[in-house]
Structures are given as structure tokens and as C-alpha cells.
Amino acid sequence: MASPAMTRTGPEIRCTDLAKNFGKGATLLEAVAPLSLSFAAGQMTALVGPSGCGKSTVLRMIAGLEQPSAGQILLGGQTPQDMQRQGALAMAFQDASLLPWRSVRGNVALARKLARLPGDTAAVEDIIARVGLSGFEDARPAELSGGMRQRVAIARCLITQPRVLLLDEPFGAVDELTRARLNLELPPLWQASGTTALMVTHSVREAVALADRVLVFSSRPARVVGDIAIPAEARSDTALQGALVEQVNAALAQGWSDHAAHAQPWAAQ
Amino acid sequence: MTPALRLPFVPEPVFRQMAAMLVTLALWQLAAMGLAGRYMLAGPVEVVQHILQNYGLLSRALWVTFQNAAWGFVAGNLAAIGLALIVALVPQTRMLVAALALVVFCLPLVATGPILRVLYGPGPGPQITLAALAVYYTTFIPLLVGLRAAPASWFDLIRLYGRGAWTVFVQVRVMASLPYLLAGLQIAAPAAFLGAMVGEFTGADRGIGVLALRAMRGLDVEATWAIALIAAAVSMLAYGAIGRITRTKADTQPEMLMAVKPEPSAQLVSARVFRIVMLVALTAALVIALWWALMEIFALNRFFAKRPDDVWRYLVTAPTAQANRAVLWAATSASLEYLIPGYLAGLALGVAGALALTLAPALGSGVLPVAIALRSVPIVTTAPLIVLALGRGAAGTITIVAVMTFFPALVACLQGLRQTPGQVLDVMRLYATNPVTRLWYAQIPAMLPAFFAAARLSVPAAILAITVAEWLATGRGLGALMALTASTSDYNLLWSAIVVVTLGACIGYGLVSMVERAVLVRVAPEQLRN
Known part of the structure; x- marks a missing residue:
């Protein structure tokens, strides 16, 4: 589809020692423990991880909808608020x-x-x-x-x-068939247009099919337990896709069992 | 109704309603004939006769009252919208503005009426002001809820483009609050009529309220019934008309919770108590300051426009203070004696009615619309009628208060019971639980927030009912005291009574809120958060 660019060239996104706490005192919740992440300009990255691990909070901080409790976010050298004001x-x-x-x-x-x-x-x-x-x-x-x-x-x-496109489980609330169809039809509208895109998803298959890179988080407090590049040829190679899905699943399972061992010391014995 | 009885071309529900209406009219006429000579009940024939004979007088009076109510409706709702705008644009003022609005709403119309009469002199001023006072709160509160009633992601969407509170207000809040505004306006319509009538009770020279007062004093049974029915009909029509406009303008009917939901508060009890104490102190200071400022700005004559220090002197420092307090206390306890049983009975009957209708749905087909319609009737305007029927003693007064609280409670509980999530009921059906178990575990907890909202709003309404009844009919309690002091120009006592009634209403409202919180924490904690 020869189309005019639907997006403008995206910036690199750098998060340094990013942390977010909710509440205070006895009810303090450490949603994101200090975390440093960077996302290459023009790439699409999928963030996967267990429910409540803080990936949506990371996305919302990059969007400037939540203020980080500590750390810094720069999108091509600019703050999220600068980007907001530019409509970017x-x-x-x-x-x-x-x-x-x-x-x-x-x-x-x-x-x-x-x-x-x-x-x-x-x-x-x-x-x-x-x-x-x-x-x-x-x-x-x-x-x-x-x-x-x-x-x-x-x-x-x-x-x-937009120069930065943030997708917070955009297809999470629709049925599986509709989701598959939306995944086929909509991403081409922004892919290869130079925008920097981040997508939070619970579907490993979706992450592998759409993203250039999959970042796997452990349970809260989140650590990166997998950083998997998706080569371009995976788009057409279903066997390769299957292998990559396995790789992401393995990382997820690793993050999960680490967490379980941490929460229940006796389970490790 | 057997099918054989059905008329052709008439749909069955209409036929049933017509039949029910005919039966009611016939029973009513029979009762009136049976009670003839006892000055209690006029039958439909006599009522229609009276209306036809006095058509000119009644229609002129109705037009006057309608105009006053309409102006009050406009003024009161504009005030409500203005207050809500302040809160929407400066959210920090929310609890304070809500508290101030409550205090003003709790002012006893029975006493503010005569004072306004002195201030305005002859003319429609007091009627319009009282109508405005009667409507603004029931518009303000839903509007306040409505201005916040939008999913968080809508606000995120606006902020994502670096836009601030003003854009959020224009693009989201105004439109999101529209259904709530319309719902408030619908309740306001009959309330405006009630306010205008109470204003006319306080010494107007024209209007349907004047005729009602005259008919009751003259023991004119036909006229009393005719006027009460006219007032009821006009109120229902106004309620229905605004409801019709609402349904064409708004696709969604808001969940009617007549309460300002508390901010998600700090978890510590001590912090919450501190906040409440601060709020009460700040509100009290502001009320006193406003009271003083209004009196001074308009340079009102100190003879009838008392200042806070006058009341303080009268009740605390004057040599006769103790005697003054005794007079007030005697009247207050006389009022409470009927107010509390009436209030509790009204609430209990409302809950019982709603539960009975849920357990036996066959009983209740069509009860909700009827109850909603009856809720719209300003009960106070039918007070003369109840006093005629039940006498000037405990029974009549308690009944008036109970009726005033019954309909809002019934409607709120029926609507609350409907809020039970269908899936929860399905789960219960899955285990073949009986209807009582379902009520106990699912439906009653779902009903409670709506019930408490009604119970809270019923406090000022019940006080209005008892003071009007005491003033118009029974001659005891605070209502009679206020009427008497207004006519004897004992303004120190009158203003003191206003302070006592307003304070009492606010305390009652606060007590119900405390019970509400204690109960909801146990059965429906999710209702207390945001």
C-alpha cells in the first residue's frame, strides 16, 4: 500500500532509573522499582509480563500521564510534557x-x-x-x-x-477472532513509517507478530527477564514465529518462578 | 382480568390501568359518601364540582403560583450550575462548597419565608426565593457527581495532548454531566412548585397556596381536596414533562446517587476525623461570616435581620438566656417526638415495600412508575389533607413525615435493588438459592447505597414536613413556634429557632452519613472508594 506517511519520524526513548510509588506510609505500593530502559527510534517494542507488573505504569509515565517518583524519561532529548505540547x-x-x-x-x-x-x-x-x-x-x-x-x-x-505511539492493550477487550483481524489490518498503517511505538500486551503471539522487539518483565517489582529481537523475516516465517513465542514464554516462566521463589521461600526446596 | 372482559382496540396494559383507575375512583367516592359530615374526605364528584364552580379563581391562582415556581426553578438551577462550575474549575473547594450548600438547603422554609416576607414586602419575592431554595440542592448534587462521572481514560486522552483543566471541562465534563443535570432538573420541577406554595403560605395575597390555606382554615373539605389534587397533578405533569425532554436529550440515564461521594481518603481514621473536624469548623466559620456579611452589605435593619451575635447573646449571655433556651428546647423536643417516629416509619415502610415488591414481582408490575410519580408530589402541599383525614394529633403529624420520607425511600430502594449485577444473581440461581437468600446476600447490599442516599436527603425533607404540619395544623413544636414568633415579631427567638433547626438538620444528615459509612464499610466497601 503506497500511502502518505501516517506518522512522523520517531525519537529514541530513554528511561533512566525510573521508579513509581503509589500511596505512602503503610499503604505504599512500589509499582515500578528503579528500571532503566531504552527504545530505539522508529522501532516497535512490545512489553509483556504478568498482570500488575507495572508495564502499563511505565507506558503511562512515558505518555506523561503519571509523574515518575524518581528517574528521568527523555524522548529524543525532550520530556513527555514537551512532547504532549507538540501534539507528538x-x-x-x-x-x-x-x-x-x-x-x-x-x-x-x-x-x-x-x-x-x-x-x-x-x-x-x-x-x-x-x-x-x-x-x-x-x-x-x-x-x-x-x-x-x-x-x-x-x-x-x-x-x-504522532512521533510516538503508545498502545496499552489496545485489542485486549475484543474477542480473539476480531483481535486477529485487527492485528492484520491496523498495524500496517503505522509500521515502517518511522514512528516509535510501544505496545503493552498479554498476548505473546501478538507481541511476536507485530513488534520488532519483545521486552519481557518479571512480576512486580518488575525486572527485565527477556529482551528478544524479532527479525523482519519472522513476519513471514511461521516456524520462526513459533520458536520466538517459545523463547518469550520461557522468559515469562523464568520471571514467574523467580518471583514465586522470592515470595514463598519454601517453594524452592 | 379475564380476556373476555377486554375491549377491542384497547391494549391490555391501558385497559388494566383504566380499570384500576375506575375502581379507585369508585372506592374513593364510596368512602367519601360513608364519611360524609365528618369533614374528612371529599369524593371525586364533589372535587370535580368544586373545580368547575371555581374554575376562574383556581386557574388564576394556579397561573400565579406556576409563574413563581418557574422563576424560582430558573434562579435555583442557575445557582446550582454556578456552584457546580466553581467546584469543577477549582476542585479543592468541592467539600466546602457542598457543605455550605447543605447548610443553606437545611434552612427551614417555614422561618425563612416570614423573614423574606419582611425583607421583600408584598409581591412574589419570597415565593420565588423559596422555590429557588427548594430546587438548587437537588440539582447541585447530581451535577457534582456528573461532572466527575467519566472514565479516567477520557481525561488521560485530553492530557496526552498537553491540554489542561479547561479543555477537560469543555470537551468532557460538560457533556458527561448533561444527563445528571437533566435528572436533577426533573426532581427540581415539583420541588419548585412546593417552594412556591410554601412561600405563599407565608402571607402572599395570591396563588394556589393562599387558597389552600384559606380552604383548610375554613374547613372547606371540597376545596382542600381539590387544591391538593391540583397541586399534585401539576407537579406530576412538570416531572413528566421534564422527564420527556430528558429522554430525548440524553441517551443514558445516570445512576441517581444523591450524594457527594467522598474523595478516596487517607486510610488512617485519625486523619479522616481531623479532616471532618476541619471541614465542619471551616463551614461554620464561613456560614457565620456570610450571614454577617449579607446583613451588613444590604444594611438590613437589625430589628428583624438578626446577626450571629444577637443569637449568641439571646441564647448564651443574656440574663434570660436560660429561659430562652428552655422555650426552644421544649419546642424542639415536641417536634422530635413526632419527627423521629415518622422519619423512621417512612424509611422502614419504603424498604419493606421495595423488598415485598421484589419478592412478589407480580404485585409490583408498574409500581415503580407510580411511586416515582407520587414521589414527585410535594407532600407538604397535601399536608392539610392528611390533617383533615387523621386529625391534628400524633397520627396526622407522624403520617405527614412518614409519607414525606416513604416515597423517596421506596423509589431509591427499588432502583437500588435493580443495581444488583445480573451475573451475581445468575450465580445464586445456579445453586437454586431461594429468593430470601438472594435478597440477603446480593440484593440488599446492592440496595444500601441508594437507600442511604435517600435517607440522608430525607432528613431536611422530613424537617420541612413536620414544621409545615405544625405551623399549618397542629400548633405545637418548632413549626408553630417559628410561625408564632414571626407574627409577634419576636425575631430573636425566630432567628434562634432557625439556627437550631438548621444545625439539627445538619447533625441529622451527619448522623445518617456516619451510620451509612459504618454499614457500607461492612457490606459494600467498594462503594466508599471513589
């Missing part, structure tokens, strides 16, 4: 988070407005068509299926041509 970020959430009183068109157009970009009716129509929703421009979110709503959410992300 986009994020998709687990639920589509569409405003129910706006039509599909209205929800997509809103992102341009929020990002201080001039209105562009043609671009809005174009991206709605690209995510496969032609004919539904005037529909309200309540009239759409779960999969269609996620398509709108992705269109809303891409309409601002």
Missing part, C-alpha cells in the same frame, strides 16, 4: 475511550483539535476509510461493535501523525 504523542487504551456524544468523525477530528493541528476534513475521511469504517462516519460509538470502536481509537491516534 498518541495513545490507545484498552477500552476505546471514545466520547459517546461525538460521532466517529467527531471523535477522530477531536484529536487534531486537541493537538492544536488545523482541521483537515479530507485527512479525517481518509483515515476513517483506512481503518475500514467508510460509511460509519456519522455513527455514535454506542452503535458500533467493540472491534469497530477500537478501529476508531486507532484512527484517532493516527490522525495527528
Whole structure:
């Protein structure tokens, strides 16, 4: 598909000694213990790990939605807040988070407005068509299926041509068949366009199929227990994909058993 | 209803409703005929006759009251929206503004009416003000909930583009709160009518409230019933009309929790107590300051516009302070004697009714809409009627208070019972549990938050009911005391009574909140968080 770039060239993302605590005193929760991560410019990285390990919190800190308790985040030398002000970020959430009183068109157009970009009716129509929703421009979110709503959410992300795209389990709430279809149809819209993308997912298969790199976290407090590069040829080589899935699963299991041993010392005996 | 009885072209529910209505009318007429000569009950025939004979007078009076109610409705709701905007834009003020709004809502209309009458002189001023006072709280609270009623990810979405509170407000909060605003407006419509009528009780020269007062004083049974029914009908119509607009404007009906949910608070009990004490102290200081400032800014005559220090002197430092306190205490305890049983009976009957309807759903087909409609009737305006029927003693007064609390409690409990998650009930059905077990383990816990919200809001409503009843009919308690002092210009005692009633209402509200918290911590802790 020869298409105009849906995104702008992305920056490298560096997180240094990043930590996040919630609450204080007796209720203190150490969501992210000091963690240093870096993500290459223009790559897509999938973050996988057990529920509650803090991967979503990392994503939200990179988005500038949570303030780190310690450490630093730089996106091409800029803070998340700088990126926010330039309209350079986009994020998709687990639920589509569409405003129910706006039509599909209205929800997509809103992102341009929020990002201080001039209105562009043609671009809005174009991206709605690209995510496969032609004919539904005037529909309200309540009239759409779960999969269609996620398509709108992705269109809303891409309409601002973000330099950094953050996906927090974007397809986690739709059924398996829909998910497979969305995974086939939507990622090409931003892949190979130079954006830096991070995706939190629970599906190892999805991570391997979509990302250039899979980062595996242990249980909270998260450590990186696997850092697996996905070669480009894996996209077409299902045997290689299967092997990579095994590799990620092994890392996950390692992180999990470390954690179990840590939590229940007797279990190791 | 056997099928044979069905009329062609008339759908069965309509037919049933018509039949029920005819039976009710017939029973009513029979009862009226049986009780003829005892000044209690006028039958439908007499009521219609009275309305036809006095059509001109009644319609002129109704128009006057309707206009006052409408202006009060507009003013009160604008005030509510203004207060909610302050809170939305400066969230730190939320608890304080809510507390101040509660104090003003707890002001006894029976006493503020005569004072406003002196301030405004003749004319519709007091009616409009009382109508506004009667509506603003029930709009303000849902609006406050509505302005926060949006998933966190919507706010994240706005912040992601570096936008601040103003954009969040314009793009999310205003639209998200719309259904809540409309729900509040719907409750406000009959309340405005009630406020206007109470205002007319306080010495207006025109309006349906004036006619009601005259009819009751003259033991004119037909007129009393006719006017009470007209007031009820107008209130229901206003409620229904706004409900219709609501349904066309908003696709979603909000969950009606008439409460400001507490902020996710610090876990330490001592910290929470400290916050509450601070809030109460700050609110009290602000109320006193506002009271003083208003009196001074408008340079109101100290003879009838008492300042906080006047009340302090009257109740604490004056040589007669002890006697003054004794008078107030006697009236207060006389009111409490009927208020508490009436309040508790109303709540208990509301819960019992809702549970009975849940256990025997056949009974309840169509009860909820009827109960919602009856809830919209300003019960106080039918107080003369209940006093006519049950007399001026304990039975009549307690019944008025009980009826005032019954309908909100019933509706809240029925709606609360419906909040039980369907999957929870499915799990229970899976084990063939009986309906009582289901009630106990799933439905009652689901109902409790709505019940407590109704119980809290019923405190000021019950106080309004008892003071109006005492003032119009029984001649005892705080209501009578306030009416008497207003007419004898004993403004020191009147203002002291206002302070006592307002304080009492706030304390009652606080007590119910404490019970609520204690119960919900045990049965539904998730309701206390955010």
C-alpha cells in the first residue's frame, strides 16, 4: 500500500532509573522499582509480563500521564510534557475511550483539535476509510461493535501523525477472532513509517507478530527477564514465529518462578 | 382480568390501568359518601364540582403560583450550575462548597419565608426565593457527581495532548454531566412548585397556596381536596414533562446517587476525623461570616435581620438566656417526638415495600412508575389533607413525615435493588438459592447505597414536613413556634429557632452519613472508594 506517511519520524526513548510509588506510609505500593530502559527510534517494542507488573505504569509515565517518583524519561532529548505540547504523542487504551456524544468523525477530528493541528476534513475521511469504517462516519460509538470502536481509537491516534505511539492493550477487550483481524489490518498503517511505538500486551503471539522487539518483565517489582529481537523475516516465517513465542514464554516462566521463589521461600526446596 | 372482559382496540396494559383507575375512583367516592359530615374526605364528584364552580379563581391562582415556581426553578438551577462550575474549575473547594450548600438547603422554609416576607414586602419575592431554595440542592448534587462521572481514560486522552483543566471541562465534563443535570432538573420541577406554595403560605395575597390555606382554615373539605389534587397533578405533569425532554436529550440515564461521594481518603481514621473536624469548623466559620456579611452589605435593619451575635447573646449571655433556651428546647423536643417516629416509619415502610415488591414481582408490575410519580408530589402541599383525614394529633403529624420520607425511600430502594449485577444473581440461581437468600446476600447490599442516599436527603425533607404540619395544623413544636414568633415579631427567638433547626438538620444528615459509612464499610466497601 503506497500511502502518505501516517506518522512522523520517531525519537529514541530513554528511561533512566525510573521508579513509581503509589500511596505512602503503610499503604505504599512500589509499582515500578528503579528500571532503566531504552527504545530505539522508529522501532516497535512490545512489553509483556504478568498482570500488575507495572508495564502499563511505565507506558503511562512515558505518555506523561503519571509523574515518575524518581528517574528521568527523555524522548529524543525532550520530556513527555514537551512532547504532549507538540501534539507528538498518541495513545490507545484498552477500552476505546471514545466520547459517546461525538460521532466517529467527531471523535477522530477531536484529536487534531486537541493537538492544536488545523482541521483537515479530507485527512479525517481518509483515515476513517483506512481503518475500514467508510460509511460509519456519522455513527455514535454506542452503535458500533467493540472491534469497530477500537478501529476508531486507532484512527484517532493516527490522525495527528504522532512521533510516538503508545498502545496499552489496545485489542485486549475484543474477542480473539476480531483481535486477529485487527492485528492484520491496523498495524500496517503505522509500521515502517518511522514512528516509535510501544505496545503493552498479554498476548505473546501478538507481541511476536507485530513488534520488532519483545521486552519481557518479571512480576512486580518488575525486572527485565527477556529482551528478544524479532527479525523482519519472522513476519513471514511461521516456524520462526513459533520458536520466538517459545523463547518469550520461557522468559515469562523464568520471571514467574523467580518471583514465586522470592515470595514463598519454601517453594524452592 | 379475564380476556373476555377486554375491549377491542384497547391494549391490555391501558385497559388494566383504566380499570384500576375506575375502581379507585369508585372506592374513593364510596368512602367519601360513608364519611360524609365528618369533614374528612371529599369524593371525586364533589372535587370535580368544586373545580368547575371555581374554575376562574383556581386557574388564576394556579397561573400565579406556576409563574413563581418557574422563576424560582430558573434562579435555583442557575445557582446550582454556578456552584457546580466553581467546584469543577477549582476542585479543592468541592467539600466546602457542598457543605455550605447543605447548610443553606437545611434552612427551614417555614422561618425563612416570614423573614423574606419582611425583607421583600408584598409581591412574589419570597415565593420565588423559596422555590429557588427548594430546587438548587437537588440539582447541585447530581451535577457534582456528573461532572466527575467519566472514565479516567477520557481525561488521560485530553492530557496526552498537553491540554489542561479547561479543555477537560469543555470537551468532557460538560457533556458527561448533561444527563445528571437533566435528572436533577426533573426532581427540581415539583420541588419548585412546593417552594412556591410554601412561600405563599407565608402571607402572599395570591396563588394556589393562599387558597389552600384559606380552604383548610375554613374547613372547606371540597376545596382542600381539590387544591391538593391540583397541586399534585401539576407537579406530576412538570416531572413528566421534564422527564420527556430528558429522554430525548440524553441517551443514558445516570445512576441517581444523591450524594457527594467522598474523595478516596487517607486510610488512617485519625486523619479522616481531623479532616471532618476541619471541614465542619471551616463551614461554620464561613456560614457565620456570610450571614454577617449579607446583613451588613444590604444594611438590613437589625430589628428583624438578626446577626450571629444577637443569637449568641439571646441564647448564651443574656440574663434570660436560660429561659430562652428552655422555650426552644421544649419546642424542639415536641417536634422530635413526632419527627423521629415518622422519619423512621417512612424509611422502614419504603424498604419493606421495595423488598415485598421484589419478592412478589407480580404485585409490583408498574409500581415503580407510580411511586416515582407520587414521589414527585410535594407532600407538604397535601399536608392539610392528611390533617383533615387523621386529625391534628400524633397520627396526622407522624403520617405527614412518614409519607414525606416513604416515597423517596421506596423509589431509591427499588432502583437500588435493580443495581444488583445480573451475573451475581445468575450465580445464586445456579445453586437454586431461594429468593430470601438472594435478597440477603446480593440484593440488599446492592440496595444500601441508594437507600442511604435517600435517607440522608430525607432528613431536611422530613424537617420541612413536620414544621409545615405544625405551623399549618397542629400548633405545637418548632413549626408553630417559628410561625408564632414571626407574627409577634419576636425575631430573636425566630432567628434562634432557625439556627437550631438548621444545625439539627445538619447533625441529622451527619448522623445518617456516619451510620451509612459504618454499614457500607461492612457490606459494600467498594462503594466508599471513589
